[in-house]
Amino acid sequence: MSEVHAARPAALPFLLWKTPPGLELILAQEGAAFEVVHDPHPFAFRGGRFVLFDGRRESPATLRLLLTSGHVAIDVDAFRKGEPVDPFDALVDDRPMRATWDVGGYTLRERVARRPKAAIRERIINRLRDEVLARDGVWMRLAPFPHPFRSAFNLRVDLDEPVAEDYFRFALARNLLDDCTTHFVSTAAYQAEREVLADLAGRDAQSHGHYHYVYRDPEANLRNLERADLILRDRGFEVEGFAAPHGRWNASLDDAMEALGYSYSSDFQLGYDDLPFFPWKDGRFSKVLQVPVHPICEGLFLDAGAADGRCVADHLAAVVAEKADAGEPAFVYGHPERRLGRMPEIPLALAATLDRRPLVWRTTLTEMARWWRWRASRKWLAIARGPGRVKVQFDDWDADYPLALEVQRGDFRSLIPLSGPRTILDLSALAYERRPTPARRVARPPEPDRRPASWRQLVRQAIDWETVTPVDEIPDATLAGRVKKGLRRWKLQRTGTS
Incomplete structure (x- = not known):
């Protein structure tokens, strides 16, 4: 073993060597300090004690030649054992699936992340964390919310159809949640609804695209987003974010968002009920942050036969309570038209749930994205200063947000507000509270919908069938586009509608 650097390296950051991108993704979500090592020489490993590597790509014997006796190497390949699929591949899997939940006697169906x-x-x-603590390490992370908050809440509403009367009905009930509601506007539906747009002025209003559809064709996606962006900016809105119709995501859609300089998106066919993350695509991380929401909305209950909004209110309020108590983002979504506008019990139930939880940050998705990107840009390290003492140091301290550090030992956690670039911690003197593993009884992953796809569904998927885009605007550069355009024209001739 090399002794090029004999002094004990810093407790943090973790050093990542030949690890899968899924590991980097979740360490960033966690708020852990880490650096990716790109050049395999001994001095590259001077910055941290714990070196994480993938035994499928690098042998322990080869790695030992680069480390000192002060290093601890952890082979993350061991974390694949016992998992039904490769967990690191699953974390960057961008495929959706048809899913189903049984909630309150209703069978709900939606397409969500696989x-x-x-x-x-x-x-x-x-x-x-267990490996690090077992090897005399410390587990620290940047708190996921500005201090002193323990969770965050947002109601995301998607404005899909031009039903202004329902929007204003919803707006009356929204008053209790006005500071923590984000609106995603389909401009084809609302560009002519001047009173609605005037009411949205000064509120968090972002893009839902022009036509309510996500295309497979890259140029069609870019045109759709550019058109909505132009209309919203012309009406005085500052557009930073996007939410895809039906929660759909693909790489070309993400490319369009990057081209427009968007900060974030919120697409549950890529991720749901999770911390924000930057998706992995085409061999790199996207520049567009994903801010996941709970994927069950009121429409799924109505499709399953619900007659009113009481079951929806019960479910969404329970989701918010469970996630807030678990210290996670509690982000839910719905639609004003023919739904939330006629179901005031839903926002009322959400507001009542928040009233009992003063440490939940009431925020917009746009502000959450700003916070998360700021948090992700912090560079810090932890240096041992004797038994049980650690110095935490930031390279680029600023006070844009009140930041806290979370120290965890088993099920016990301590939250320490930070007031400057350097802090000395006596780990044994901290006040810890028990934070058990969340129950996940309400906001739980779905089961795959195992009903076989019909021939009609397969054909629709093959040609990217939709009836939202005007026939003359359907691109016909591909065979699928030409087939769709021809079928839409045939339908128009036969029925008078396309």
Whole structure:
């Protein structure tokens, strides 16, 4: 073993060498201090004591030649054992699936992310933390919310259809949640609804695209987003975010958001009920942050036969309570038109749930994205200063948000507010509270919908069938586009509607 650098390295950051991108993704979500090592020479490993590597890509014997006796190497390949699929592949899997939940006697169906990424993240982080603590390390992370908050709440509403009367009905009940509601506007539906747009002025209003559809064609996606962006900016809105119709995501959609400089999106076919994250695509991390929401809305209950909003209110309030008590984002969504506008019991139930939890940050998704990006940009390290004492140091301290550090030992955690770039901690003198593993009884992953796809569904998927885009605007550069355009024209001739 090399002794090029004999002094004991810093307790943090973790050093990542030839690890899968899924590990980097969840460490960033966690708020852990880490650095990716790119050049395999001894001095590259001077910055941290714990070196995480993937035994499928690097042998322990080869790695030992680069480390000193002060290093601890952890092979993350061990974390694959006992998992039904490779967890690191699952964390960057961008495929959706048809899913189903049984909630309150109703069978709900939706297309969501194929993998339960939040649950996978928790299992991997728990195993890594156990390894670090067993080897005389410390587990610290940046708190996921500005101090002193323990959770965050947002109601996301998607404005899909031009039913202004329902919007204003919803707006009356929204008064109790006005500071923590984000509106995603489909401009094809609302560009002519001047009173609605005037009411949204000064509130968090972002893009839902022009036409309510996500295309497979990259140029169609870019045109759709550019058109909505132009209309919203012309009406005086500052557009920073996007939410995809039906929660759908693909790489070309993400490319369009990057081209427009958007900060974040919220697409449950990529991730749901999770901490924000930057998706992995085409061999790199996207510049567009994903801010996941709970994927069950009132429409799923109505499709399943519910007659009113009481069951929806009960479910969403229970989701918010469970996630807030677990110290997680409690972000839910719905639609004003023919739904929330006629179901005031839903926002009332959400407001009542929040009233009992003063340490929940009432925020917009836009402000949450700003906070999360700021948090992700912090560079810090932890240096041992004797038994049980640690110095935490930030390279680029600023006070834009009140920041806290969370120290965890088993099920016990201590939250320490930070007031400057350097803090000395006596770990034995901290006040810890018990934070058990969340129950996940309400906001739980779905089961796969195992009903076989019909021939009609397969054809629709093959040609990217939709009836939202005007026929003359359907791109026909591909065979699928030409087939769709031809069928839409045939339908128009036969029925008078396309």
